[in-house]
Amino acid sequence: MSARRPEPLAQVSDFDIRLLKLFRSVAECGGFSAAESALGIGRSAISQQMSDLEQRLGLRLCQRGRAGFALTEEGREVYQSTQQLLAALESFRTEVNGLHQHLRGELNIGLTDNLVTVPHMRITNALAQLKTQGPDVRIHIRMTPPSEVEQGVLDGRLHVGVVPQVGALSGLEYQTLYDERSLLYCAVGHPLFYVDDRLLEDERLDAQEAIAPTFRLPPEVQNHYQVLNCTASASDREGMAFLILTGRYIGYLPDHYAQAWVQQGRLRVLKPNSRFYDISLASVTRKGRRAHLVLESFLEALANCS
Numbered sequence: 001m002s003a004r005r006p007e008p009l010a011q012v013s014d015f016d017i018r019l020l021k022l023f024r025s026v027a028e029c030g031g032f033s034a035a036e037s038a039l040g041i042g043r044s045a046i047s048q049q050m051s052d053l054e055q056r057l058g059l060r061l062c063q064r065g066r067a068g069f070a071l072t073e074e075g076r077e078v079y080q081s082t083q084q085l086l087a088a089l090e091s092f093r094t095e096v097n098g099l100h101q102h103l104r105g106e107l108n109i110g111l112t113d114n115l116v117t118v119p120h121m122r123i124t125n126a127l128a129q130l131k132t133q134g135p136d137v138r139i140h141i142r143m144t145p146p147s148e149v150e151q152g153v154l155d156g157r158l159h160v161g162v163v164p165q166v167g168a169l170s171g172l173e174y175q176t177l178y179d180e181r182s183l184l185y186c187a188v189g190h191p192l193f194y195v196d197d198r199l200l201e202d203e204r205l206d207a208q209e210a211i212a213p214t215f216r217l218p219p220e221v222q223n224h225y226q227v228l229n230c231t232a233s234a235s236d237r238e239g240m241a242f243l244i245l246t247g248r249y250i251g252y253l254p255d256h257y258a259q260a261w262v263q264q265g266r267l268r269v270l271k272p273n274s275r276f277y278d279i280s281l282a283s284v285t286r287k288g289r290r291a292h293l294v295l296e297s298f299l300e301a302l303a304n305c306s
Contacts, residue, residue, distance in 0.1 A: 031064070084155075109298075112162065129304075149162075153285060153286050159292060175285075186270060192204075209248060209249050
């Protein structure tokens with residue numbers, strides 16, 4: 001006799017939404033134990049509620065045990081659907097709150113790495129203004145690669161992002177915030193660290209092992225990497241810093257990000273008058289987005305911050 005198939009989910013109750021929020025936290029934390037502090041409840045309670053959700057959905061969402069935690073294929077699909085559902089609920093709430101012209105709700109913002117050291121501090125100042133206008137606003141920041149920030153804005157998981165402006169994607173709007181300069185660096189222990197720039201020939205510089213980024217860059221910036229001997233790669237600027245600080249590679253870093261290590265005597269700039277490039281940082285939002293008072297207030301503050 002074949003096993004009885006579970007009944008389709010007839011409706012989504014408040015209880016289901018609470019369970020889905022718990023599931024989202026568990027998935028993003030990577031397990032029950034890691035989610036305890038984020039959720040403020042014990043592992044046994046998390047396990048019980050996860051079991052309730054699996055029984056409710058009739059699906060096995062994750063594997064847990066000695067082998068570790070991992071989402072099942074169904075779990076990954078339910079996670080994506082959960083993201084869309086919770087984003088739609090938040091969009092509904094912010095639209096209704098907008099009718100009262102009172103700043104409530106959430107701002108989900110995605111940032112590329114290492115913008116906190118930018119001296120302009122436009123993002124920080126705009127967030128401060130937003131909290132002054134709406135003390136009840138909840139701000140959620142995700143640090144992810146630029147392509148993931150743009151995708152998050154496109155599919156509604158993020159309200160706004162700040163990324164290097166490489167090329168406009170269809171469906172998104174970009175607003176330039178400021179320019180960022182990147183210089184070529186090496187670290188203590190590298191053969192070039194104590195070489196006078198006036199004696200440093202381009203041929204010797206280009207022969208050194210270097211790091212190439214795997215994130216998107218404008219063609220004119222890619223030219224700076226094509227002349228280097230790139231034998232390593234990194235998905236973000238922090239990864240590039242890790243490799244440069246080994247003293248075995250040269251690589252480009254934003255000058256504001258590298259400044260602290262330069263002051264400590266751990267990094268030095270190589271030929272700053274010729275080995276540099278500038279790139280614009282831009283805010284990115286979705287075209288044709290619905291009215292969102294929190295987002296519009298943040299964008300207005302961002303535009304007014306200098």
